[in-house]
Ligand code: HEC
Ligand code: HEC
Ligand code: HEC
């Protein structure tokens with residue numbers, strides 16, 4: 403095939419929907435009109451919620467005042483960012499593509515409307531998609547959510563799509579990679595939990611009206627989906643020759659930071675069944691793979707076991723060869739892909755919560771939380787579970803308060819990655835489990 407026919411075939415594939423569009427591609431598909439086009443007081447810039455509207459209309463005010471995304475560009479002006487950029491030889495951080503891709507709405511200049519400003523940081527359209535085609539129509543009451551989506555609004559209400567969007571910046575993806583070199587220059591380590599992070603600075607509320615317009619909401623399902631999508635993303639990054647490798651070394655950001663960064667006298671090594679690796683080995687950061695197994699516990703126990711075995715096989719393969727690693731990663735990727743839709747469609751309820759906690763504790767007792775990153779994810783998973791118990795409405799307030807105080811204990815045990823102690827974390831998790839209904 404010559405180049406033209408290859409190109410045509412590619413276009414046809416896209417038109418037929420065979421090429422799955424990534425979140426980054428979907429967001430960039432239409433012109434971005436700028437935060438100023440959303441923020442008028444009769445649009446999303448109201449100071450108080452509107453009473454007779456489906457939408458509160460004060461989203462801009464909340465974003466501007468409370469949401470760190472509004473300050474994401476200003477972060478690049480700070481001495482801390484300038485130092486990171488200087489060490490990497492990037493010049494001015496506020497002009498460096500690699501920084502702007504995650505700290506602003508960095509669409510191509512030809513895709514920016516007249517009122518667009520890069521200094522608005524991670525603005526409305528960085529998450530809701532370019533508003534070119536829907537800006538004028540979406541406020542009309544006769545226009546449905548489906549109409550907006552058809553015109554290029556990004557489906558933030560869909561947990562899989564939302565996870566892919568958030569993780570494109572909060573974990574990095576092929577076109578937007580956070581590397582160990584960037585970390586080495588002083589960038590904070592990234593970690594993400596979809597449910598927890600969705601509710602840290604929200605400009606939205608889930609009401610009966612929201613559910614009527616956009617479908618159901620389940621925080622534990624969102625947590626589960628977030629783990630599955632992050633695990634897929636890890637494997638995609640590892641499989642991509644551009645992002646997974648740096649010369650003769652694999653990209654270190656995909657590995658457990660503490661496998662290398664701990665004190666010589668620490669001496670805390672012990673076996674982990676989930677890796678099957680001996681002492682002195684660098685291991686992949688499998689935190690999301692570990693936690694995804696707990697998400698599967700109520701859905702399909704044998705599938706959880708399969709993920710366990712294939713994750714272990716991947717760890718083993720990293721000690722053999724690059725080809726063996728790729729083969730193991732591909733096999734695991736295929737398994738995850740088949741399981742994710744089942745997790746996304748699963749109705750997590752109070753019984754599920756106990757199954758999740760039980761599988762987490764069984765792992766804890768076997769020493770699976772030796773690595774800090776998995777413990778940190780388990781702590782954030784515990785938060786989603788405690789909130790779900792509370793929302794279930796069957797527990798009295800004293801019981802909820804007891805659960806929350808034990809959740810604080812779990813968080814306390816992962817507060818500092820440099821002084822993390824597995825026995826202390828396991829004890830805190832046991833206390834939480836003992837207080838669960
Ligand atoms: C893959 C996306 C990504 C890239 C690339 C990236 N960042 Fe970040 N950065 C983030 C995220 C996400 C956070 C917030 C982490 C958190 O709090 O969980 C962050 C946080 C920071 C912080 C700390 C901010 C604070 O409030 O404490 C600084 C400073 C920073 N980034 C600078 C930079 C610079 C400079 C570059 C370019 C060399 C860069 N970042 C590239 C995603 C990225
Ligand atoms: C970091 C990503 C992000 C940014 C930035 C963002 N949003 Fe959102 N927005 C969301 C998510 C997630 C939801 C909840 C899911 C949903 O309703 O689709 C949401 C929901 C909404 C809703 C729907 C509420 C409902 O009841 O249906 C509106 C309106 C909205 N955002 C407006 C804005 C405006 C205006 C801005 C900019 C000032 C903005 N958003 C910036 C992620 C974002
Ligand atoms: C275009 C990149 C981008 C996207 C997309 C994005 N974020 Fe962020 N997010 C950032 C950056 C950069 C920061 C750090 C900003 C700062 O420190 O000022 C951040 C910070 C946050 C924080 C504050 C973290 C903390 O430690 O307090 C939360 C919560 C968050 N994001 C949630 C989300 C969620 C949920 C989504 C998806 C709906 C999302 N983000 C999508 C780039 C992004």
Ligand code: HEC
Nearest residue numbers: 582585586587588591654655656657658659661662663684
């Ligand atoms: C395979 C081992 C390995 C892994 C895994 C690893 N690092 Fe590193 N890290 C290194 C080496 C080697 C250096 C360079 C030390 C030097 O220049 O003296 C380094 C340097 C750093 C530095 C700069 C420290 C300094 O004093 O200059 C930071 C920060 C850092 N890494 C963070 C991380 C984070 C965060 C992770 C996990 C996402 C991680 N590293 C994973 C080996 C590793």
